[in-house]
Amino acid sequence: MARDLFNRMADLLAAECIADVVAGTPVVSEAGLAETVSISIGFDHSMILRCSHLNPPMSALGKVDWSMVSRVRVEKIEGDDA
Secondary structure, three states: OHHHHHHHHHHHHHOOOHHHOOOOOOEEEOOOOOOEEEEEEOOOEEEEEEEOOOOOOEOOOOOEOHHHOOOEEEEEEEEOOO
C-alpha cells in the first residue's frame, strides 16, 4: 500500500487541478457536510480529499468546481470495508 500511496501523491502533485487526476478513478461524493473526492489506492484502500481553498471555487449549481481546485487536504485514508 505504501508504494500505491506514494504513486497517488505523485499524481496529485503533478496535476494542475484535481480534475486532471485520472489515476485512482476519482469519485466526487456529497456525503456529510462538504463534498469530497475519493481516490483509490491499490485494491482495498481509498484516499479521501477535501478542497483546501479558503474560498472554494463553486459552480453555478452551488457545488465545488473541481476543475478549478488546485489545493486539497487529505481528510483520511480508509479501507474499502469502512
